[in-house]
Amino acid sequence: MIESLPRPLRGACLTAAAACALPLLIQMPVWLIPVLIAVGALGAWSQKKWPTPLRVLVMIMIGGLVFAAFGFRIGRDTASAGLLAMLVLKPAETFSTRDARSLLGFSLFAPFTAFLQDQGPLTLALCVPAMLLMLMAWSLLVQDGAGLQLATLPRQLKQSGFALLIAAPMALAGFWLFPRLASPLWGLPQLSAKRMGLGDRMTPNEWLDVLVDDSPALRARFLGPAPPREQMYWRGPVLSRFDGEAWTRTSATAFAAPPVLRPDAATVRYEVMLEPTESRDLVLLDVPLGAPAESHLTRELSAVRDEPVNNLIRYVGESSPSARFEGSLNAIEMSSLLSLPTGRDPRLRARAVQWHAQTPDPLQLTERFLQWVRADFQYTLSAPPVGYHASDDFMFETRQGFCQHFSSAYVVFMRAAGIPARVVTGYAGGHYNRVGDYWLVYRKDAHAWAEIWIEGRGWVRVDPTAAVAPENILDTIDDLQAQQGLGPDMLQPMFDMSDMLRRGWNELVLGFDSVRQRNLLRPLGIRDAEAWQLVLAFAVGAALALGLTLWLLLREHKDRSDPLVQAWRAFAKRLGRAGIRKAPNEAPLSYGERVAALLPANADTVRRLSGRYCEWRYAGTELSATERQALIRELRRFRVGRTPPEQR
Structure with missing residues (x-):
């Protein structure tokens, strides 16, 4: 006979399940959150189990919405959303003790899955009370709800809190001392789509979502004087191939050696904490003099990592903003960097040929192009769409756009004039956090600029977007935020303090890797701990943790009589x-x-x-x-x- 579940006990189990679902729920797409909440609330409000056909119908509907939310692609985020969708359906069939055990057991997967998506302090802060409520619900379920009264809840919460407390020493010992591998034993499934940010492709209008994304992309601390903000070009993927619609990477020089650089005296060293991107690209200040560990510089001076950046990573870079290039381009590179699709943008190409004949010097020709931009062009996020001849439409018709429009048109112009050119993507500038003394670069700082090749000097950076006259800059994301009363001066100190705390969390917890773990034993005279030394340290730490746990247990059962x-x-x-x-x-x-x-x-x-x-x-x-x-x-x-x- 199936044992029915008392209503107060059902409420306690549903509350614990909801608390477990919350850390994962806040990571879902905004429009999907109210749908999931509504389904779960209806199931909790129901007085009897939903009929099987209704449950199957709702399951199919929720599953379709989840797949639609993630572009009908399979990945870690899609699977996590699917698990949450199944969890919100469980209240509609939880009316017996057996159902309650199934609900609580299934709910434990939700906090674990939330940490697969985000390991920030907010996720932890939500998971701790969820575990507290889960332990209390299990305790009540074992007792069949005996003694479940409002007056006894503080005592039951205290008991659950003590259970978490005695588990903390061993958990901390495992986190700090259990030997870590440089890479996990199993592969972590990829997200269904790369995180918003830089990529291998650029077309007009594709970056609109990035330009309004104010989540952090990286944090950088300079190990010495910082360069001026206007010189902070954070270099990412370089795009050299153009098919008339999109700029993409070329594979011709993927394994070629990077160019030889002659740095000037003003070299800059800095430490970067890069947020997860699901790609292998690193971001370095232009012009990078080398690649961080476990990565290499390509021929285009892009830093590429051996493995995708699935977690927050930290690395040190060295750059020389005024470095000069030695050597010259070979025939293959010259051909690739002058290539243009046939039949595209005839007006801009004709003007480039005409102007080059009048102004053959590349720098003077560039200045003439920039004067054209200053006189007649406007920067706006509300750029009108362009057609088949994208650069012609932008340069001669709309004359409104953002960085992709300007950099793409400039490179097409210079190539048509016979000057090798390419598009560089990355980030520009950043926000200086006065509280933490570091630079925060947001994803909305994503930028595209250009480089042209000049014999005897090498690659020269040109940013056509920066040439737009200030009075012609119509709307940016900062303008939109100001219109909503979110000006930079209102809450900035609070944001700086909050981000500094997040950076501290990243350094202390998320940035704790196998290298830092081996350095833990340095105070004992061990500079680079070996595996057996880490195992011994873990054994000692575990013994101490168990001793502390035993002391807490004995203290809990200590006679407190008169x-x-x-x-x-x-x-x-x-x-x-x-x-x-x-x-x-x-x-x-x-x-x-x-x-x-x-x-x-x-x-x-x-x-x-x-x-x-x-x-x-x-x-x-x-x-x-x-x-x-x-x-x-x-x-x-x-x-x-x-x-x-x-x-x-």
Whole structure:
């Protein structure tokens, strides 16, 4: 027979399940969140189990919405949303003790899945109370809800909190000391789509979502003087191939050696904490002089990592903003960097040929192009769409756009003039956090600029977007935020403090990898710990953690009775070890008389002690502090030899 679930106990189980679902719920697409909440609330409000056809229909509907939310692609985020969708359906069938056990067991997967998506402090802050409520719900379920009253909830929460507390020492020992591998034993499934940010492709209008995304892309701390903000070009993927619609990477130089650079005296060293991107590209300040560990520089001076950036990583870079290039382009590179699709943008190409004939110097030709931009063009996120001849439409018709439009048109113009050129994507500028003394670069700082090749000098950066006259800059994301009352001066100190705390969390927790773990033993004189040393350290740490856990358990069960009661119990315990055991139902006076009969030499003392204790304990006799301490002292000091068996 299926045991029904009392309503208060069902409410406790549903509350615990909802708390477990919350850390994962807030990571869902905004429009999907109310749908999932509504389904879960209807199931919790129902008084009986939904019919099977209805549950199947709702499951199909929710599953379709989940797949639509993630572009009908399979990945870690899609699977996580699917798990959450199944969890919000469980309340509609939770009406028995067996159903409640299934619900609670299934709910435990939700916090774990939330950490697969985000390991930030908010996720942890939501998961801890969820585990607290989950332990309380399991405890009540084991007791079949016995004693479930509002007045007893604080005590039950305290017990659940203590259970979490005694698990903390071993968890911390495992986190800090358990030997970590440089890469996991299993592969972490990829997201269904790369995180918003830089990519291998650029077309007009494709970056609109990025330009309004104010989530962090990276944080950088300069190990010395910082360059001016206008010189902070954070270099990412370089796009050299153009098909008339999109700029993409070329594979011709993927494994070629990077160019030889001659840095100037003003080299810059900095530390970068890069947020997860699901791609292998790193971001370095232009012009990078080398690649961080576990990565390499391509021929285009893009840093590419050996593995995708699935978690927050930290690396040190060195750059020289005014470095000069040595050598020259080979025939393959020259052909690739001058290539343009046939039949595209005839007007812009004709003007490029005409102007180049009049102004053959690349830098002077660039200045003439930038003067054109200053005079007639406007920067706006609300750029009108362009057609088949994208650059012609932008340069001669709309004359409104953002960085992709300007950089793409400029590179097409220079290539048509016979000057090698390419598009560089990355980030520009950043926000200086005064509280933490570091630079925060948002995803909305994504930018595209251009580079042209000049013989004898190498690649020269040109940013056509920066040439737009200030009075022609119409709307940016900062303008939109200002219109909503979110100006940079209003809440910026609070945001800076909040981001500094997040950065501290990243350094302390998320940035703790195998390299930092090996350095933990440096205070002991071990510069680079080996595996056996880490195993030994973990064993010692685990032993200490277990000792602390045992101490907490013993402390929880410590006798907290009145000191006089404890002294009497110790008195009876010593007599028990001597052979005169007190029965559980034996009164103190009766026990004292029996002891006195068995110990004639101590009879008067035993009768006096048991009598005074009974007068205080049961007759309500008040004892002064001095009398109380004297009685406690006598009870604790009383000693007797072991009584022969024939006298017991």
